[in-house]
Amino acid sequence: MPLEVVIVPCRTDNYAYLLRDEASGKVGLVDAPEAGPIIAALKERGWRLDLILLTHHHDDHVAGVPELRAAFGPEVVGPAAEARMPPLDRGVKEGEHVALGESVAEVLEVPGHTLGHIAYYFATAEALFSADSLMVMGCGRVFEGTLPQMWESLGKMAALPDATMVYSGHEYAESNVRFALSVDGANPALDARAAEIAALRGKGTPTVPASLGLERATNPFLRVADTGFKENLGLSGSPDAQVFAEVRRRKDAF
Template identity: 55%
Template sequence: MAAEIIRIPCLQDNYAWVLHDAESRITLCVDVPDADPVLAALTSRGWLLTDILLTHHHDDHIQGVEALKAATGAKVTGAATDAHRLPALDRSVQPGDSFTLGALSIEVLDAPGHTLGHIAYYIPAAKAAFTGDSLMAFGCGRLFEGTAAQMWQTLSRLKALPGETLIYSGHEYSLSNARFALTIEPSNPTLAARAREIEAARAAGEPTLPVLLSTECSTNPFLRVSEPAIRATLGLPSASDAEVFAEIRARKDRF
């Protein structure tokens, strides 16, 4: 398919993502931190928004939904379990569901940890996963509601997607995440090289997302908990993967 996906900076460090499929005339926005920049991007391209997909209930991902819906008439999709704390939903979905928008087949993935009702959206034809605040570049979301075990299961689920999948996460956190990653796996040359690229990109004011899942698998310590070098650094050579993940997450919280 020939879908186009654009990045829309919002607030301080959030991104909204808009996917446009010219053939089926489907245009969807994943999360709406702020309606105005999304509307500006749509207007400049002459796109009519048809759908809004929500990953979780935090204000910095949903506070622009009502204004954007009012301006466009787009239908809102979100997790049924979080319907009580999301804007009014036109489509309620559960993890494991799939639905179609035009020619797009969209899979709903369970992604708890950051929040209990967090979901992600995988669109195989676009080779795209919209992960909100679950999997991020070099990192993962802070555990506000869920447990380390839940987040580890979420990351394991996302890690199992095809390596050519592009990860579209909700924040521009790559620079701080890369600096932390180097404290966990300082001897990883691929990580060191990528961290230098991120430093240069951010110094030039350039975005760092989306990122290939295969790149994350080679540089994101939260996906690399089975690596002997990481376990040695943490002093956890025989711990379970979930225990190693929990230690990395705890260190990131203190970083």
């Protein structure tokens, strides 16, 4: 496998991701909710940390950066357009690329949750690190951006290949699937997904990553163009963006 991914649970429900490029042995990290578990995971494997990739400014994604920088001296990369980031060695924007050895990530701007939120897409590894934009069975709350922005961001990520594995920033699948069943209960693929998620969480196993193809079939925020889905919501014939806004409104109140 060209890019090894290690899931590191942090705080109460965050995930950080250690990435190891097989060709070079270089090690990266996507987001830094807290330093302790990340340092422990690195020491367990005898790895150093060469690169930190940050997605957005929220504390539960960046709080560990100062301690990790002091311990390992990694290059810190993050969104150029985002406010209130820790000091960055490089700010990046849409279409730019970041290399971890021979593994290369494309930067996608995915505003909505925050105005400058970005995602990292490693095409050869078929891996999307989407943090709090596209989430397993959901999407992030729209705190700083607009609903049209978030809808456009989701569309950008949903256009990636079905085999893309989605690594999101939190373990929210159980609550997300309960909401999904409330708005898309006639979807047989969703019933199977709910059972799978319950089994994983029953064993304490992360629900990340999930394939984008599975997300398109079961994530209500990616189902808004479906005719049957619109009918179930009483929104037949409504524009997709309007249906998305209604689903997000319902999730906020759920």
